[in-house]
Amino acid sequence: MALSHAGPNPLAPSWLHLPDDANALVPGLWSRTTERADGELVVGGVRASELAERFGTPLYVIDEQDARSRAVEVREAFDRAFGEIGTAAKVYYAGKAFLSVEVAKWMDAAGLDIDVCTGGELAVALAAGIDPEKLGFHGNNKSLAEIDRAVSVGLGAIVIDSLQEIDRVAEAAERHGVRQSVRLRVNSGVHAHTHAFLATAHEDQKFGIPLESAADAVAQIRSHPSLAFRGLHCHIGSQIFGADGFAESAARLLSLHKELLAGGEVPELNLGGGFGIAYTAADDPAPIAELARRIAETVAAGCAELDIPTPVVAFEPGRSIIGTAGLTLYTVGTTKDVPVVFQDDGETAVRRYVSVDGGMSDNARPALYEADYSARIAGRVSLAAPELVRVAGKHCESGDIVVNAEYLPGDVRPGDLLAVPATGAYCWPLSSNYNHIGRPPVVAVRDGEARVIVRGETIEDLLARDAGYQAPASAESASKERSNP
Structure with a gap:
């Protein structure tokens, strides 16, 4: 249905085009059943x-149908892309995007692990009945109580974000008599093309440790019998439309990955998440299958050039699963x-x-x-x-x-x-x-x-929740109070 209109409003941003039909649903912005x-x-x-x-x-x-189907599609895209290069992919749903007991169950049913970053998110995942081994724990300032809880339930992996956390996690694991798997978050120096507050791998920010300090940190991790080093972790930002940033970050991390292999096993490499979605007609994110394929090709080429085994590669999508749903x-x-x-x-x-x-x-x-x-x-x-x-x-x-x-x-x-x-x-x-x-x-x-x-x-x-508030007494309770002074 073509509609008549005057011209575009000069106050409109350059990317916003005057539509023929202001009722039409722009493809890609709405859930698939809308x-x-x-x-x-x-x-x-x-x-x-x-x-x-x-x-x-x-x-x-x-x-619900859209969220569940996107979760399966994301997992299958990474499984397929990394299977073709002779390794496996591990996909965590990034709970910070949106987490509830129901949604955690949907992600589990779709075959995804779940990433949490607070004790509250951990509690939601556990309340959903998620196997703790399928959980990862992020955060730049995990409390001692959060670390202890994570270790005590048998969490699959804790992402070490600072040097202080190494000793804290090691002490908790020793106290509970377990060997806790950990990853080390590093800053690759790759700047995602996104808002400054969403870019998380540049040097001057709160997450992770510098790439050049990572080898010493891994040596410190390996010095603790109660810790099992699983691999490096990096997250370059959020709302990213292309694969170039992930490819460059992977290339930088693989050089360090090879160096760390000299001191022991490094079974995994976690490249984080941040895959973008369309919010307006001007947004054009690459399909997740294309991103998975391009990143897998970069990892395969990097490992071949460095002559090292291809690790299991982990990812943490959240927005790309639940956002458009x-x-x-x-x-x-x-x-x-x-x-x-x-x-x-x-x-x-x-x-x-x-x-x-x-x-x-x-x-x-x-x-x-x-x-x-x-x-x-x-x-x-x-x-x-x-x-x-x-x-x-x-x-x-x-x-x-x-x-x-x-x-x-x-x-x-x-x-x-x-x-x-x-x-x-x-x-x-x-x-x-x-x-x-x-x-x-x-x-x-x-x-x-x-x-x-x-x-x-x-x-x-x-x-x-207001401690100064007193709820008005019901008529029945007020009558009882008057009759029983």
């Missing part, structure tokens, strides 16, 4: 209006047209602010990383011409922006349901109670059914 039926957005066979009516808004929605539903509260001067001669254009009932408390990424998102009206279609909008939240912050720039039908109005795609990763985990707003529930949809997998918070939940 579609329009009779004009309404449907995901997992459940209509947006039904979800909003049953669970309220804001609402995180996870397409999720969307967030909001309800529009107000709209406001704001004239904005964009020329030196005073010429103005109009930016329409569309305010919704959520915001930075349920999606902090735009405020943290200047992340861009997309949006569509979810409850209906419209023949109105596209208009440039900025979707704002309800928080008392001018930076409370959900979608910085998008074209929506010009008749977007209060009461409309709005859907923001690709919110399955890092939205619920980063959510907060800013302005005393309860975190929204998370609902899984599949085959026409919807169920809560993480309960939302009410005002009563927030007050219950």
Whole structure:
């Protein structure tokens, strides 16, 4: 359906193109079961209006079928690529992207191990019944209690992030009478093409140790009988679209890997995660199968050149599995047209602010990383011409922006349901109670059914944590108090 419109708004960023149809779902941004039926957005066979009516808004929605299938596809892509070069791949689901008991079970069923980075994430994985041997533990400042818990349950691998952690993990392993497998996180010096706060392998940052110090650290690890050195670990960043950074990082790590082989076994090499997804029509991430193939080819070539055995290679995808499987539903509260001067001669254009009932408390990424998102009206279609909008939240912050720039039908109005795609990763985990707003529930949809997998918070939940709050007595209890002074 081609729609008539005026021209593009001069306030729009250069990457945002004026659509012929502001109702159309841009391929690659939405979960695979998301579609329009009779004009309404449907995901997992459940209509947006039904979800909003049953669970309220804001609402995180996870397409269970999509998340499960992507997990299997990622595992199979790496299995196939590294099988072709004569070794194996190990795939950890990065729990920090989004972790709940249900999601942990989905990842386990798909054949993935799980990566955690706090005692809380470890508790969730264990509550899901995940074999501790299938867990990895990250973190630049693991507490002594977290280390002890990880060792005591028989965790598969702990990633050593500093020299102090070597002795701490060794002491815990000795105390529990076990030999704990560990990896050493190093900084390869490769800079991912991403936001500065998302790039994690450059030199001046909190994770890992410098590449040139790694050999001495490994020697220290090997000096402890209670530790088993499994291999090196590196993570070059997040939201990465191509394989070049991974290839360069692998090449640098393999030279050190060869050096370490002189002192003992080095069975694995962990190249981390950070594979990107599309948030807007301008994003073009490489397919995961292509990334796996290119990285495997680099590893094979590097090992052949160095004349060393090809190790098992581990990866830690999270966003690329759960990100596109999720969307967030909001309800529009107000709209406001704001004239904005964009020329030196005073010429103005109009930016329409569309305010919704959520915001930075349920999606902090735009405020943290200047992340861009997309949006569509979810409850209906419209023949109105596209208009440039900025979707704002309800928080008392001018930076409370959900979608910085998008074209929506010009008749977007209060009461409309709005859907923001690709919110399955890092939205619920980063959510907060800013302005005393309860975190929204998370609902899984599949085959026409919807169920809560993480309960939302009410005002009563927030007050219950306030030590100064006294809940009002019920009529029955108040009567008892009056009759029993």
